[in-house]
Amino acid sequence: MTRVAEKVPRRISPAAHAVGSVRRSLGGGMRTVGRLAGQLAWRGWQVSKPVTDVVGPVGWLTLAASVVAFLISAVTGWSEFTYLATTLLAALLVAVGFIFGRATYAVQVALNPHRVVAGERALGQLTVANSGDKGLLPVRIELPVGSGVAEFMIPGLAPAAEHEELFAVPTHRRAVIVAGPAVSVRGDQLGLLRRTVRWTDPVELFVHPVTTRLRSSAAGLVRDLEGEITRKITNNDISFHALRAYVPGDALRNVHWRTSARTGQLMVRQFEETRRSQLTIVHSAETTTYASDEEFELGVSVMASLALQVIRDGTRVSVVTEGRLLTTKTPVSLLDDSCRIQPVSGRYPTLRDFTRDATRTLPAPSVVMMVAGSLLELARFRAAQTLFGQDTKTLAFRIERGSPPRLANVSGLTVLTVGELADLPSLLRRVNG
Incomplete structure (x- = not known):
C-alpha cells in the first residue's frame, strides 16, 4: 500500500503571532496617517489657493530670491544679502496694498455683427459701468480676442457712470473667434501680485468662408435625376413592376384584389423604386x-x-x-x-x-x-x-x-x-x- 503523507499544520508561536499583529497594526496606522496627511495637504492647498493665485511669476521669483538671500546671509554673515532680502520682501508687502478693494462693475461685451464673411469688418464694444454707490478707482480690463489679448485702461467711475471702448476684430481668415471673458486686473506696476475678477462670458464671432452664388447649381443635377426609375424593387412606390404572392406582413393596401379573386390566392403589387433627391x-x-x-x-x-x-x-x-x-x-x-x-x-x-x-x-x-x-x-x-x-x-x-x-x-x-x-x-x- 502506498502511504499518503499527511500535511501537518504549522504551529505559530504566541510571540510570532504578537509580532504579526503589531506589524499589521502599524501598517494600518501608517495608511491611515498617509490618508490624513493627504487630506490635510489638499485642504491646505484649497485654503491657500486664493492667496497663491494672486502671486504672479515675478512675485514668485522675488520671493525665491529673498529666501536665497536670507540663506546666504545666514551662512556667510554678509549683511548686504540681508538688506537685499529685506528689500525684496518689502516690495512684496507694498504690492499687497494694490490688490485690495471691492469692485462693483457691470461689464458687457457686444460684437456687431455676430457673423461676417472673411475680409469684412467686425467691431466690438466693451461697456463698463459702476453699479455701486461709491466711486471706483481706475482699473485695467483684459479681453482675450482670438489668440490675442486687448487691454483697456478704465478711468475712475462715479456711481452709475459708464465707460465705453471700441475695438476691431481681425476677420481676414475663416474662423470662430472667441471674445472674452473680460477680466479686471488689480496689481502693482511691477507685476508682483495680480488679482483678476471675471465679469463676462465668452462671445463667439463666426467668420464665414467666402462663397459664390451658383445660378445653375449642383442641385440641377439632382432635379434632373428626380423621379427616374431604378432597378431596385420595393414594396412602396409609384412605378408598378409585377405581382407576387402575399407574404405575412405585407400592407393590405398593396393587395391586387381582382387578380387575387381570379387566382384564389392573395397577390400584392411590387414596384420599381424611383430616384429621390439626396x-x-x-x-x-x-x-x-x-x-x-x-x-x-x-x-x-x-x-x-x-x-x-x-x-x-x-x-x-x-x-x-x-x-x-x-x-x-x-x-x-x-x-x-x-x-x-x-x-x-x-x-x-x-x-x-x-x-x-x-x-x-x-x-x-x-x-x-x-x-x-x-x-x-x-x-x-x-x-x-x-x-x-x-x-x-x-x-x-x-x-x-x-x-x-x-x-x-x-x-x-x-x-x-x-x-x-x-x-x-x-x-x-x-x-x-
Whole structure:
C-alpha cells in the first residue's frame, strides 16, 4: 500500500503571532496617517489657493530670491544679502496694498455683427459701468480676442457712470473667434501680485468662408435625376413592376384584389423604386492633399458654395468632413459649422476609408461630390467612387489654386479642376449642359 503523507499544520508561536499583529497594526496606522496627511495637504492647498493665485511669476521669483538671500546671509554673515532680502520682501508687502478693494462693475461685451464673411469688418464694444454707490478707482480690463489679448485702461467711475471702448476684430481668415471673458486686473506696476475678477462670458464671432452664388447649381443635377426609375424593387412606390404572392406582413393596401379573386390566392403589387433627391458632399480636410493653406481655404469655399445652393433649392444634402457632420438645416447653420473645419493630418489612410466611414449611416445618395486638394491623385477619387452604386452620379472637385478651370471625364467620374472660386459657376453650367 502506498502511504499518503499527511500535511501537518504549522504551529505559530504566541510571540510570532504578537509580532504579526503589531506589524499589521502599524501598517494600518501608517495608511491611515498617509490618508490624513493627504487630506490635510489638499485642504491646505484649497485654503491657500486664493492667496497663491494672486502671486504672479515675478512675485514668485522675488520671493525665491529673498529666501536665497536670507540663506546666504545666514551662512556667510554678509549683511548686504540681508538688506537685499529685506528689500525684496518689502516690495512684496507694498504690492499687497494694490490688490485690495471691492469692485462693483457691470461689464458687457457686444460684437456687431455676430457673423461676417472673411475680409469684412467686425467691431466690438466693451461697456463698463459702476453699479455701486461709491466711486471706483481706475482699473485695467483684459479681453482675450482670438489668440490675442486687448487691454483697456478704465478711468475712475462715479456711481452709475459708464465707460465705453471700441475695438476691431481681425476677420481676414475663416474662423470662430472667441471674445472674452473680460477680466479686471488689480496689481502693482511691477507685476508682483495680480488679482483678476471675471465679469463676462465668452462671445463667439463666426467668420464665414467666402462663397459664390451658383445660378445653375449642383442641385440641377439632382432635379434632373428626380423621379427616374431604378432597378431596385420595393414594396412602396409609384412605378408598378409585377405581382407576387402575399407574404405575412405585407400592407393590405398593396393587395391586387381582382387578380387575387381570379387566382384564389392573395397577390400584392411590387414596384420599381424611383430616384429621390439626396446629395452628399464629401470634403477632405487632410493636409497632405493640399499644396497650401490658401488652397485649403478655397476648398472650404467651394464646398460651402455647393451646399448653400443645394439648401436654397430645397434638396436634401449631407456634408461630411473628417470628424464632423455639418448641420444643413439652414444656410446659416451650415456656414457656422463650416467655420469650425480645421485641417487634419493622418486621420484616415485614404480618401476611400474616410468616405466609407463618414457616409456609412447616411441615406443612399443620388449625387456625390468629393472635394479635395491638388495633391490627391485621381486614382484616389476613383477608389472612393466605387463605394457608391452605378445609379449614383459622382463628381470630383480638384482644388488647384491658380490653375485654369478644366472639366474631364475619367472612367465615369466627372473631374472638375477649380483654380479660383469665380470659376465654379461656369464649370457647373458645363456639367449640367
